[in-house]
Amino acid sequence: MFKKIKSRWGAAALMLLAAAGTSLYAQGFGGRGRGGPPRPPREAAPIDITGYWVSVVTEDWRFRMVTAPKGDFAGVPLNPAGRKLAGEWDAAKDQASSDHCKAYGAPAIMREPGRFHITWVDDNTLKLEADHGEQTRTFHFGGAVPAGTKPSMQGYSIAIWQPASGGRAGRGGQGQPGAAAQRGGSLKVVTTNLTPGYLRRNGVPYSDRTTVTEYYDLLRESDGAQWLIVKTIVEDPQYLTEPFITSTNLKKEADGAKWQPTPCEVR
Amino acid sequence: MYRFRFLLLAALAAAPVPAQIELSGVWQNKLHEDFPDRLAGPEIGDYTGIPLNAASRFRAEAWDASLITLPEYQCRVHPSDYANSFADIRIWEEYDKDTQNLIAIHIHHFAWGTERTIWMDGRPHPPDYAAHTSMGFSTGKWDGDILTVTTDHLKEGWIRRNGVPRSDRAVVTEHFIRHDNGLTWVVIIHDPTYLTEDMIRSRDYVWSLAGQIAPYPCESVEEVIRPKGVIPHHLPGTNQFLKEYQKNHGVLEEGAMGGAETLYPEFRKKVIAAGDLGGKAPGPLQ
Amino acid sequence: MIKRNWLWMAAAAVAGVSGLAVQMAAQSRPQQPDFSKVEIHTLQLRDNVYMLVGAGGNITVQVGKDGVLMVDTEYAPLSDKILAAIRKLSNAPLRYIIDTHYHGDHTGGNENLRKAGSTIAGGNVAGDLGAEASEGAQIVAHNNVLLRLSMPNGNQPAAPQGGWPTDTYLSDKKKMWFNGEGIELIHPEHAHTDGDSIVYFKRNDVIATGDIFTMTSYPIIDINGGGSYQGLIDAVNHIIDLTDTVYGQDGGTVIVPGHGRLCDTGDLLNYREMITIIRDRIVDMIQKGMTLEQVKDAHPTFDYDPLFGNPGGFWNTDTFVEAAYKSLSQTVKKK
Numbered sequence: 001m002f003k004k005i006k007s008r009w010g011a012a013a014l015m016l017l018a019a020a021g022t023s024l025y026a027q028g029f030g031g032r033g034r035g036g037p038p039r040p041p042r043e044a045a046p047i048d049i050t051g052y053w054v055s056v057v058t059e060d061w062r063f064r065m066v067t068a069p070k071g072d073f074a075g076v077p078l079n080p081a082g083r084k085l086a087g088e089w090d091a092a093k094d095q096a097s098s099d100h101c102k103a104y105g106a107p108a109i110m111r112e113p114g115r116f117h118i119t120w121v122d123d124n125t126l127k128l129e130a131d132h133g134e135q136t137r138t139f140h141f142g143g144a145v146p147a148g149t150k151p152s153m154q155g156y157s158i159a160i161w162q163p164a165s166g167g168r169a170g171r172g173g174q175g176q177p178g179a180a181a182q183r184g185g186s187l188k189v190v191t192t193n194l195t196p197g198y199l200r201r202n203g204v205p206y207s208d209r210t211t212v213t214e215y216y217d218l219l220r221e222s223d224g225a226q227w228l229i230v231k232t233i234v235e236d237p238q239y240l241t242e243p244f245i246t247s248t249n250l251k252k253e254a255d256g257a258k259w260q261p262t263p264c265e266v267r
Numbered sequence: 268m269y270r271f272r273f274l275l276l277a278a279l280a281a282a283p284v285p286a287q288i289e290l291s292g293v294w295q296n297k298l299h300e301d302f303p304d305r306l307a308g309p310e311i312g313d314y315t316g317i318p319l320n321a322a323s324r325f326r327a328e329a330w331d332a333s334l335i336t337l338p339e340y341q342c343r344v345h346p347s348d349y350a351n352s353f354a355d356i357r358i359w360e361e362y363d364k365d366t367q368n369l370i371a372i373h374i375h376h377f378a379w380g381t382e383r384t385i386w387m388d389g390r391p392h393p394p395d396y397a398a399h400t401s402m403g404f405s406t407g408k409w410d411g412d413i414l415t416v417t418t419d420h421l422k423e424g425w426i427r428r429n430g431v432p433r434s435d436r437a438v439v440t441e442h443f444i445r446h447d448n449g450l451t452w453v454v455i456i457h458d459p460t461y462l463t464e465d466m467i468r469s470r471d472y473v474w475s476l477a478g479q480i481a482p483y484p485c486e487s488v489e490e491v492i493r494p495k496g497v498i499p500h501h502l503p504g505t506n507q508f509l510k511e512y513q514k515n516h517g518v519l520e521e522g523a524m525g526g527a528e529t530l531y532p533e534f535r536k537k538v539i540a541a542g543d544l545g546g547k548a549p550g551p552l553q
Numbered sequence: 554m555i556k557r558n559w560l561w562m563a564a565a566a567v568a569g570v571s572g573l574a575v576q577m578a579a580q581s582r583p584q585q586p587d588f589s590k591v592e593i594h595t596l597q598l599r600d601n602v603y604m605l606v607g608a609g610g611n612i613t614v615q616v617g618k619d620g621v622l623m624v625d626t627e628y629a630p631l632s633d634k635i636l637a638a639i640r641k642l643s644n645a646p647l648r649y650i651i652d653t654h655y656h657g658d659h660t661g662g663n664e665n666l667r668k669a670g671s672t673i674a675g676g677n678v679a680g681d682l683g684a685e686a687s688e689g690a691q692i693v694a695h696n697n698v699l700l701r702l703s704m705p706n707g708n709q710p711a712a713p714q715g716g717w718p719t720d721t722y723l724s725d726k727k728k729m730w731f732n733g734e735g736i737e738l739i740h741p742e743h744a745h746t747d748g749d750s751i752v753y754f755k756r757n758d759v760i761a762t763g764d765i766f767t768m769t770s771y772p773i774i775d776i777n778g779g780g781s782y783q784g785l786i787d788a789v790n791h792i793i794d795l796t797d798t799v800y801g802q803d804g805g806t807v808i809v810p811g812h813g814r815l816c817d818t819g820d821l822l823n824y825r826e827m828i829t830i831i832r833d834r835i836v837d838m839i840q841k842g843m844t845l846e847q848v849k850d851a852h853p854t855f856d857y858d859p860l861f862g863n864p865g866g867f868w869n870t871d872t873f874v875e876a877a878y879k880s881l882s883q884t885v886k887k888k
Contacts, residue, residue: 046411057530058468059300061315062518065535069517075302113532132532162446164411165288184411186446215446217413219453221465222440229444229469231451245297247451247469258533265539326856329830339793339822344801379801396606397596398815401803422803423823434860435820460859485801496790498829502837503851 040123041141046163046185047218049126052259053116053228053250060246065113067091067201067267076204082239089203094266101264104133105153105197107212107234110248115259126159126187133264139189151208155194162186162215187216199234199244201267207238226252287409290358290372290443293480294450294472298353305353309429312509314525315518317426323461324524328506330430333491333499342485344379346424347402348439351452351470354378355480372407372414380483385416392419399435414443426456426466431525434460448474463527588630593638596815598807599757601732604815605638607631609658613761613809614639615754617732620648621670624752624761624809626662635662636669646671649731651738652694652718653763653811654746655701655711655778663716667692693727694718695740697748701778741765741788745772745811747779751792760792761809766821768813771854771861771873772828774880782832782880789825793818827857835877842887845878 038044057065060075070089078086094102104112114132121127126139139159149156163185191212199206212234219227227249234244298305304313314327334340345352354377361371372385383402392404403421407414418439426433437458444451450472457465513523519538522529591608598604598613605612609627612635616622621643627635639647647670652660670690699721702712710717727738727750734756741749745764752761764773765788774780796806802819810816834853843851854862854870862870 055532056467058316058318058466061522061529062516065315065522065529066518066538072516075299077299113535115532132535164413184413186412186444188446215444215451217442217444217451219413219415219442220410221455225465227453227455227467229442229451229453231444231446231449231469231471233449245299245449245471245473247300247453247471249453249467249469260532260536262536320859322856322859329856334826339802339818342801343819344803394594394596396594396604396814398807398817399820401801401819422819436860496786496829498826498833500830500833502834503853 041126041159041161042120042123044161046161047187047216049187049216049218049228050118050120052253052256053118054253054258055111055113055115056249056251057113058249060111063200063202064111070202072202073200073204076199077241077244078204078239079241082205082236085205085239086203091203091267094203100266101133101135101153102196103198103201104130104135104264105194105206106137106155106157106191107194107206107210107232108197108199109133109135109137109154110214110230110232111200111246114262115253115256116250117256117259131259131261134261137191139187145193149193151193151195153195153197155191155212157189157191159187159189162188184218187214189214189216201265205239206234206236209238210234210236228252287414288412288445290414290445290450291360293355293357293475293478295355295475296351296353297471297473300470301352304427304429309427310512310515311429311506312523313429313512314427314431315522316530317431317525318462318464318466318527318530319426319431319525320461320463323426323432324526325503326432326461327430328509329500329503331499331501332429336490336499338487338489341487341490342379344381344401345376345428346421346433347374347381347383347405347418348421348433348437348441348454348456349424349426349428350374350376350378350381350383351454351468352428355475356472357478357480375480377480377483379485385414392417403439410442412445414441416441416443426461432461434458436460450474585628588628591631591634593631593634595638595641598759598809598815599754602754602757602759602807603642604809605635607635609661610653610656610764610811611761611809611813613752613754613759614642615732615734615736615757616643616645618645619732620645620672622649622651622731622736623647623666624651625653625659625763626650626666628658628661629665632662632665632669636666647690648672649729650690650692651750651752651761652692652698653752653761653765654749655694655698656746656764656775657712659763659811660698660702660712660716663692664713666690667715667719689715691720692716692718693720693722693729693738695738695748695750696721696723697746697779698750701746701748739791741784741791743779743781743784744788745780745785746775749788751788753795757807758797758805759807759809760795762792762811764811765789766792766808766816766824767811768816768820768824769861770812770863770868771831771857771870773868774873774876776876776880780880781883782828782877783884786825786828786832789821789828793821793825796821827861831857831877832881835874835881836885839878839882839885840888845875848878849874 062068071087073086109130112130112132114130117129119127124141128137135154137154137157139157141159145156194208194210196208197206198204212232215231217229219229230248230250232246314324357375359373360369361373362368363370369387371387373382375382381402383405385405385407387407392406397420399420399422401422403418405416405418407416421435421437423435424433425431433456437456440455442453451469453469455465455467513520528534586608594606596604601616603614605614607627608631610625612627613624614621621639647666650663650666667689672691699718702717704711725740729736734754737753737755739751739753749763749765751765765785772785774782774785796818798805798818802822804817806818808816808821831854835848838848838851849871854874858870
């Protein structure tokens with residue numbers, strides 16, 4: 001081949017193209033073959049996050065497992081308006097109302113001490129159910145928020161897979177779901193269209209201007225344990241001085257034997 | 268001519284595998300989770316969220332904060348598995364000059380200016396009889412874009428800096444996960460000596476544009492005049508501060524004392540069944 | 554003549570008080586392993602100082618143009634393997650063996666290794682022991698080690714004569730110079746035994762502690778061998794006074810414990826914390842008038858048992874508490 005390429009620039013260009021093609025192929029673009037249609041999200045999933053997951057509350061225990069007293073919002077970067085509202089929390093009033101689920105919206109639900117069940121609704125939609133608070137979140141792959149979507153407690157979530165950039169090293173060993181998954185990656189979910197609610201059960205507020213960005217990462221330990229690390233970034237220009245960042249640790253369970261739906265609680 | 272092209276092709280083919288994702292830079296620790304115990308420091312008798320066993324609890328209950336007034340303890344550094352509790356870090360990579368293969372990733376921590384090395388070159392861990400250090404011996408590998416680190420040869424340390432111990436027999440697994448300008452540092456502590464199950468914590472950082480970490484010189488001084496050889500501690504059953512945390516924050520005793528049972532959703536059901544829903548005691552305003 | 558009589562009179566006095574010493578020596582030895590399966594591992598500590606790890610007590614070896622010096626000798630069946638490990642470090646003659654104390658897991662190889670070495674005979678007892686002692690390496694130890702190793706048990710001494718120290722000291726310190734380095738033997742009163750030597754390699758900043766400091770069990774207080782709990786704590790504090798750290802509690806002085814992994818000041822501080830806290834608990838119980846059984850039932854070591862406790866074996870949690878109680882009861886009374 002090289003004998004036929006008389007120009008050194010041509011040889012260099014050929015080598016560069018070969019390298020680029022290898023890189024693009026490794027990232028999984030190009031579908032089933034070069035130039036094929038993109039695979040549906042379920043098939044293209046670089047990680048498998050379906051199944052039952054349980055909260056292991058080793059962090060923020062006194063804000064999550066029990067309800068902190070009014071005015072105790074340590075760690076939440078509230079601005080003065082947010083502090084004022086948090087200081088006005090009235091648990092009795094919330095209890096008397098019909099809405100006990102203010103702390104179970106998308107910005108906060110993953111922090112609840114409960115179990116989560118993640119399944120595919122169809123090739124383009126993931127469902128995340130929470131037993132504590134009996135909530136359901138829907139992650140839509142692709143597209144935008146449909147016009148006319150009403151704000152809700154769980155908002156509207158748009159999901160996208162983020163395959164690992166390196167493309168070569170992946171987890172080896174047994175039980176890998178597929179070649180794509182072996183490269184690794186994350187799920188990114190952006191949620192908007194939210195109604196106001198609480199970041200914590202003791203009335204720490206978020207507004208309807210909130211955007212929640214989440215990253216779901218799967219960890220497989222050498223003893224077989226699987227962890228789903230859910231990083232939640234809450235941005236609320238109305239009540240927060242900066243993004244509120246938490247990372248929640250969920251442990252994989254073999255099945256739903258301990259799944260126990262319970263209604264929302266004010267405290 | 269052809270030799271030149273061949274050499275160029277060979278060089279490209281032999282190009283080293285770079286880090287899967289770039290972690291270098293200064294990262295600012297966000298204290299949005301566990302803020303009170305991470306910055307100001309945990310209160311005596313707060314063992315919430317820790318799957319500690321009875322021996323660990325017994326030891327924690329004996330702990331006296333005066334211990335760290337001893338000159339030999341004043342500059343004792345936080346062990347590497349506790350480092351992500353607070354303060355900023357700097358991460359940088361070390362490459363072999365000739366091969367450009369990654370040799371190690373280093374982390375500098377603000378507190379006491381500690382530095383640790385995560386060996387990325389496949390070297391084995393030292394034998395059991397080798398020395399232990401506060402940073403331990405760490406090796407790392409890439410799992411996709413996640414840096415997974417295994418650390419052993421740690422000196423005795425702590426799960427929480429109010430006396431909850433972590434033994435020198437622990438093995439710690441860490442995962443460094445980067446998304447955009449955010450870093451999540453997950454630490455999983457395997458310590459059957461003092462824990463009934465693995466303890467996981469995940470802390471978040473944001474990349475710091477300013478990229479500055481202050482120095483942290485430490486010098487021991489005589490803080491408390493006491494007879495030589497005295498080790499501050501509480502005799503069993505005499506620690507009168509143990510219930511203050513529960514009282515101040517309206518936390519039931521069983522929860523404050525920790526244990527694996529208190530980490531799972533079933534415990535909340537127990538709390539509700541006991542009618543101890545919290546939210547009753549007046550709390551401090553920030 | 555006077556000197557010889559003095560030494561044997563002292564020996565008789567000690568024998569009268571501690572005729573159980575021989576029994577303790579036997580009891581002090583942990584159950585011996587299958588030596589055929591034991592490997593000797595070498596860990597370099599400094600340029601010319603190493604730690605050898607096998608089945609018995611840790612060995613510290615210093616090599617150089619003057620020859621080889623070793624601290625402790627483990628068990629006799631391991632002598633060939635130990636010598637082979639030393640020969641990988643140096644072919645120079647083995648000149649000195651230092652015994653940190655008299656127990657068999659630290660002195661069992663004395664005779665074999667002494668014979669493998671060579672030195673110019675001397676020392677204050679070599680002449681008394683005959684021509685045999687003038688060949689081979691010198692064995693240096695506190696005089697109480699000689700007394701205990703040479704203690705008659707019926708018609709037999711506690712240890713072979715060829716393994717007895719040939720150069721002893723009676724004060725609190727002995728200084729040596731070897732391979733360009735000052736080596737100080739420091740004798741703490743009534744610590745692990747009454748014949749302990751802490752060996753301090755000054756230039757290399759390495760300290761071999763013998764069983765004053767061990768990472769594999771609660772401290773062994775050989776009461777019948779002249780040890781005491783408070784004496785052991787005092788010895789640990791003395792070692793801490795000698796050490797330096799690079800920063801915080803890491804680095805600096807290298808400490809070779811009697812058993813277990815290589816250590817430094819931070820490890821010794823943790824050990825001191827443990828033995829001091831347990832002492833305080835038992836003292837408090839003695840002052841309250843608690844009996845030994847009551848003290849055991851109170852589990853004063855509960856939080857450290859996962860690290861240092863042994864349910865069985867020659868030195869277990871119970872035997873430690875018993876020894877601690879007996880030792881501390883000699884000076885602490887009920888309030």
